[in-house]
Amino acid sequence: MATSALRAVHQQESPNKRVLHDFGYFGHYLWLHRGGRGGRQHVLKTVLAHGGQMSQAELLESSAITSASLSEVVSKLEREELLIRTRSEADRRQVLLTLTPCGMEKAAEVVRGREQFEKDALSCLSDAEIHELLSMLDRIVDHWKVLETLEKEGDACKRN
The missing domain is CATH 1.10.10.10 (Winged helix-like DNA-binding domain superfamily/Winged helix DNA-binding domain)
Structure with a gap:
């Protein structure tokens, strides 16, 4: 395609x-x-x-x-x-x-x-856009860490 x-x-x-x-x-x-x-x-x-x-x-x-x-x-x-x-x-x-x-x-x-x-x-972005993107990515990283922890806790429950 x-x-x-x-x-x-x-x-x-x-x-x-x-x-x-x-x-x-x-x-x-x-x-x-x-x-x-x-x-x-x-x-x-x-x-x-x-x-x-x-x-x-x-x-x-x-x-x-x-x-x-x-x-x-x-x-x-x-x-x-x-x-x-x-x-x-x-x-x-x-x-x-x-x-x-x-x-x-x-x-x-x-x-x-x-x-x-x-x-x-990232040269296609302005400094303000880079900072905005960084802020959003930081929030996603934090959220994914929570999801990862929950997933690990769920796996631990399955093993018990």
């Missing part, structure tokens, strides 16, 4: 359904264009933010992926010579991740890209 036909179908949906659909699109768009919280961009920018070196365990805590998936991303970055994996001298159980000079450059490029994205993403 052509984009204009899809848009026409979308316009006929209820406002609530359209808003939720758009939230889904925003999530997808942000994941693709901001690098998510587990991919190579996240790893590069996070290690850079820690001075170019951090433990793999610390990185895992800030990631939204499994240990195995993170290890795979780190291995790819190591093959691309963007970072080096070594054992900590202080604690041999710890694996340290250190950006190479090329990795530092690539990480800085990721950060600049994110900063530019943040500048451009």
Whole structure:
């Protein structure tokens, strides 16, 4: 179906359904264009933010992926010579991740890209509109947290 036909179908949906659909699109768009919280961009920018070196365990805590998936991303970055994996001298159980000079450059490029994205993403709105949108989104986040708590409480009752 052509984009204009899809848009026409979308316009006929209820406002609530359209808003939720758009939230889904925003999530997808942000994941693709901001690098998510587990991919190579996240790893590069996070290690850079820690001075170019951090433990793999610390990185895992800030990631939204499994240990195995993170290890795979780190291995790819190591093959691309963007970072080096070594054992900590202080604690041999710890694996340290250190950006190479090329990795530092690539990480800085990721950060600049994110900063530019943040500048451009809402450039179609005025400052007042951004603040109004932020206020509405904050209310939705608060409401969804309540719904999540109620859902968890309901699941706990079902288990008992």
